[in-house]
Amino acid sequence: MSEQTLDARNLLCPLPVIKTQDRVENMKPGECLKIICTDHGAINDIPAWSRIYGHEILSIDEQEYEIVIKLIVGDK
């Protein structure tokens, strides 16, 4: 499965969501996006945004300062 990475470190919400939204717009259904961020708000916001658009959250890995979220782009 092709995977892309989005570096959203040091961006405050809602910027990680905006960057995710813009990136996903140019991706195909089934592709995987790995988002690395430092704003812990993204743990709620990126899944909420994904639910609205039907993208699937594969994993959320919360470390001390960084969070890695993987999502699979849903049908558009």
Next chain:
Amino acid sequence: MTNNSDNNRERKAVALVSGGLDSMLAVRLIQEQGIHVEGINFFTGFCVEGHTHAIRKKDRDRPKRNNALWVAEQLGIKLHIIDISEDYKDIVINPKHGYGANLNPCLDCKGFMVHEALKWMQKHDFDFLITGEVMGQRPMSQRKDTMPVVSKESGAGDLLLRPLCARLLPETKPEQEGWVDRDQLLDISGRNRKPQMALAKKYGFTEYAQPAGGCCFLTDANYSSKLADLWQARGEKTYEIDDIVMLKVGRHLRPKPSFKLIIAREEGETNFLKGYRKKYISLNTISHSGPIALIDGETDSDDLELAARLVARFSSGRESEFVNVEIRQKNGESKNIDVVPFRADEIPQDWYV
């Protein structure tokens, strides 16, 4: 002339969704009339969402969410979050209609947002715009005399419908064309929020955000005074996104017009500020535990020593004879100096921004 098939097609409205109750109600009212609604939320850089909450470690445990996204999910609508922060600078710096009680340019801001929403509407082939505005609710942008200004200056004209107070305003195109039934729209006015609460109850909205003063930091007096200080120190009204983010982080002390220090107040802020060490000169205490600090502005070596003494004051070595402080340039080069920490009574109150 519109033909029949065009008349019968499903109409689409784009709603300005702030995340508060009013826009939530406005969307629901219009959805009830069989209109397809999608939301737009603008990122200006001053939005109350995010910012500080995420930085301070102690705030992390509080449930936090982006209210606009949450509202969209409750309503079952798509939400498009649009970054307008670059163009928005001109609104904050030169508002044609001036500021409200603080540095909030509400009337210009509303006009600009509706204008941007109108552009989105046209591009995506939607039919009209809705907002959750209530007449007389906000002192600047939601008055009987200023609401038409927003319609006019945004270019939206009669395509802008405010479902919560539409019956107090002239008929708009969606009403004239019969896309929505004016009789089912409302006539709420004033600052009393009882009608909105009753409506929320009717729709089963039990949990919602109630922004106190407004939807952004510009309505906050402390925040505005820090922004005013920044402009005064620079001798011109300009800012970058990093500047306005920094205004929410740490303690700000301005010992001289030419520079200020941003000192982390706790671990979460320390980590956040560390991410900016390539953009600002940074200081941190070596001999004692203490916060990181960034310097915003121009400094000479005397200024750096003064800054180091201030940082030492906020470290665990504040009572020590000397504190060793590392001063790190943006390119990573650093040098260490021993300084005498400031005593609390040596720091003039007016250094605190």
